[in-house]
Amino acid sequence: MRLFAVRDYRHLFGAQVIALFGTGLTTVALGLLAYDLAGPRAGMVLGTALTIKMIMYVVIAPLAAAYIDRLPRRMLLVVLDVIRGAVVLALPLVSEVWHIYLLIGLLQAASAAFTPTFQAVIPDIVPDEAAYTRALSASQVASTMESLLSPVLAAVALTFMTFDRLFLGTSAGFVVSALLVLSTRVPDARPSARTRAWDKAVGGIRTFLTTPRLRGIMALNLVVASAGSIVVVSTVNYVRDELGGTQQDVAWMLAASGTGTLLAALVLPRVLERAAARTVMTTGAGVLVGGTAAAVTMIAAGLTTWAGTAVTWAVIGIGMALIITPTGKVLRSSVERNAIPEAFAAQFSLSHLAWLITYPVAGVLGTNSGLTLAWSALAVLAAAGAVAALLLWPRHDGEGTADGAAVTSWHRPGKDRSTLTKAA
Known part of the structure; x- marks a missing residue:
């Protein structure tokens, strides 16, 4: 099946790309807004705002999964896009830090319901197994292109406009995304394997807790969040205060991390055809542990150079892609088809629970005790997550159902089942 020959997928993919770029511009602008309002305490403000985001994701995503099969998914996605566009449009008008917190809470509540619905x-709309794998890769490439190009576009835009205008681009992106979703034929959700709303809300999380490979992914989520928080929360203060950079320099440094992610995403589809997902993802954990250790060494020894920072940020971007890209495929092979929405919602919630732990460390600890201590704590968390993943995810664990048995659809005539089991 030719993936982009599927009209509905093509439109949804376009909606995702446009909304992602809008979100990327918001990330850059939000950091600069925090610096404009709070100066040296921008890291704490940004860390608090992102912590609110994580709370919304952890709480709202399972609830969305519980009720998703009762709502028309197309209209739900459109309404959530419109809400996000309206909230972002209000962000340039804020004059107090608490205004940021209030609007971010509303914005991220909508995003927490949108993302797992979109993923499910x-x-x-892409039922073919091979095409679905390519769709996962395309989605990751889109995310990495956003992380690379959004800061670049922001840096260019900031040469002739103030940062608050970037929010206008985000709002427009959400509106266009809503129009593209409206043009698709999104099927309503299949009835869930569970009937009670509470069972649906916690069913995906229970699956994670009882499935060895998914427990490993929970640990890898902590690795990603620990390394990613250094980049997302600390870059604005690090570039402005330690390196003496400008607003444009903040955007370019964020683009360095995106470059690493993009390079990894371009080669991963072929790698995943030959290598086990566990191997790729644990390798990514090792890369992130190395990246966080390099960041700590750099700040503790006073080796704060532009080139060293850019390389370290790029390494962190590579490691994040190695873990995030294969996750969807592992999730899909671990549950029955009518439990996919719950599994994606659980991963969305649990992965952001990890960020809920690491964002305050980067923001609050970094502001009150310095970047060296904050980054050291994050490096320790990353190492702990990597070790836990190796212990929780058995080396020869097959990609299958929650009890660890291989899913029947992975068995192909002429192939030995033991060989397929090792492919995890």
């Missing part, structure tokens, strides 16, 4: 739609 893809298997229904």
